[in-house]
Amino acid sequence: MVTEKEIWQHLDDVFDPEIPVLTVADLGIVRKVEVSPKEITITITPTYSGCPAMQRIESDIREKISEVVDIPVRVTLVLAPAWTTDWITETGKKKLEEYGIAPPVDEPDKSVLFAEPIVVPCPKCTSKNTRMISQFGSTACKAHYQCNDCQEPFDYFKCLR
């Protein structure tokens, strides 16, 4: 019988459809893997409520794991505890940066209405002299920044807590 550990290893081959360098494990959205003789259950949690990639991720996981086991694979979605960018693994953050997306930096809680602007280093030249163009970027999870030194426009994977 397949083990839980093996399932986790196979999940390393399931990639985020929008940021294809990250695996679902890197993103920290796989919350639980349960193996029984009759069924494999994988519990995932969405990044953002309306993230259109979730359905795709769900079916990609089911497809991938179904290739290696011959019992039904069930993927369930839970909302609590709510996903936070703190769950992105260190490897995941490194991969983001190499891909040209600035990984989330330690941001103060946004219950403060007007927080101080944060420093997001440029993923291309590492300059800290960057500016936010828009809080909302190409997907729900990203903000849009530009480097004042090398002029590179880049995505910032914004901190969600």
Next chain:
Amino acid sequence: MNALFEYLLRVGDDSLILGHRLSEWCGHGPILEEDIAMTNIALDLVGQATSILKYAGEVEGKNRSEDDLAFLRFDRDYRNLLLVEQPNGDFGMTMMRQFLFDAYRKPLFEQLTNSSDSQLAAIAEKSLKETKYHLRHSAEWTIRLGDGTEESHQRVQEALDTLWRYTPEMFIDDEIESELRKTGVTFSVEELHASWTKIAKEVFDEATLVIPDNNWEQSGGRKGYHSEHLGYILAELQYMQRAYPGMKW
């Protein structure tokens, strides 16, 4: 009447209708960044509506899915605030509507994260994280436009004058609220109102905007009495399911 079901429709329909309104800006934003911002927020709201209406369907126990509730109810069965169905108007009007709403939703979700209903608490925890971003965005624009040029100030002040009458509806304390409060599902409407007022005052001061000194009030959405605008929204939102019942893609 199932109080929890009614309550979930209120929260879910607010998200759905405002999400739909914002999606109307897709391809029409004044600048590309705002086009993207408004559609991102729309996506969050429609996502929230999906979770909430799905749960509403389970609570009701009549086998209705989130899609059934969104696409197959008539206007009188919708429970959203009149505020969220108001037309987009100009960008200033849209931002003012958004700010008035975000400033209400943030403290609401803060309350609901402590709900005795664990599913509602989970949805609130998830939505709160997103709502903080929304509020920061709409508050910044309210200030930028209010404390901006003569024209931007005038337009956004007009938006406030127009929309102010729809805000008391957010804080109506009725039998649904009081019943759910008994079991700790929901919390004090009065405290919610106080939190909202604090945020609104702080931002309007900064924005040099003046709260209208009349007490005109328009409400009805929570009971299913809507303005004519909702019918047009539903005509668009529900068209495919009405024209081709049960279609999937």
